[in-house]
Amino acid sequence: MKFISNNSFFAKLQVEQSKPFVIAGPCSAESEEQVMETAQALQQQGIKLFRAGIWKPRTRPGSFEGVGEKGLAWLKRVKQELGLMVTTEVATGKHVEEALKYNIDVLWIGARTTVNPFAVQEIADALKGVQVPVMIKNPINPDLALWIGAIERIYTTGITDLAAIHRGFSSYGESKYRNTPLWQIPIELKARFQNMPLIIDPSHIGGKRELIFPITQKALDLGYDGMIIESHPRPDFALSDAAQQVTPAALKDILDRLQVRKPKYDDAELVNRAEELRLQIDAADHHIIEALAKRMALVELIGEYKKLNNVQVLQLERWKEIFRTRANWAEEAGVSPAFIEELYKLIHVESIRKQTAVMKDE
Secondary structure, three states, rough: OOOOOOOOOOHHHHHOOOOOOEEEOOEEEHHHHHHHHHHHHHHHHOOEEOOOOOOOOOOOOOOOOOOOOHHHHHHHHHHHOOOOEEEEEEEHHHHHHHHHHHOOOEEEEOOHHHOOOOHHHHHHHHHHHOOOOOOOOOOOOOOOOHHHHHOOOOOOOOOOOOEEOOOEEOOOOOOOOOOEEEOOHHHHHHHHHHOOOOOOOOHHOOOOOOHHHHHOOOOOOOOEEEEEEOOOOOHHOOOOHHHHOOOOOHHHHHHHHHOOOOOOOOHHHHHHHHHHHHHHHHHHHHHHHHHHHHHHHHHHHHHHHHHHHOOEEEEEEHHHHHHHHHHHHHHHHOOHHHHHHHHHHHHHHHHHHHHHHHOOOO
């Protein structure tokens, strides 16, 4: 799939704002006055694309679910009077039709919609024959294939001006994040579709306004192309997601503090030094793989021993000992114990697979 060219909407936005671009506005359009007040403040900061939710898919009934179609007229006024481009979320084919009727410049598909292929296909059907930029958020669950599938469904309509929004993933248990970033998933998406813009949504990842800056900075350090941030003139009184919205003034402070890294080394000496370090990393990786191969060969031997003595594959006490001791060894070596725990979970899965195969081999 070939997504964007130099003449695409997102490419132009990068040029106009000096990459990375910024999309900002309230979580929800609550009133015409609130929309215009926010848009005027953001326009003065040089924001080009104004966001506001018109239809709000909420987790539980009784929550504020958006003002509906009348909010589209407010966005149209933002376009006409302030010259800003506007974007809103669509979750059904009817939403698409209504948004296009009001000349909304960009559409986005939310996480609760991306998770449902039937809903995405309905939107894709409504977009056939239309040329409008579309941004697609990751699904609420950490499923890269589902995210790619949503992108492909929109792409098959003929729309190539696409962008992906990383808004984090739902998880069970306590976390400092509202939605866990799981950075490896959007990084893998970017590796597969290098020409497709990747946008960070720190408001939904963090769930708290104080986390917007560090999350955004990390995204920029990873080479993200843009950001979408919720901004409200009086965040504490917002009708939805109050804790994660910032005032336009606070947004300006965040943007002023962000550092944009160079995409590549621009000095020959730095290039040479980086290449030396990469060669050393390659050598270290070679040693790691050799060590893993040796370990797996030993795993197969102990699998043969278990089979010979009619002993089950999973030895829970042994696994608990490995899980505990390797984390301790990691800490002593200055390596993150949490990283080693995750690594050994994978190693353990492969060890179980190999021993199970030994047991089945008659």
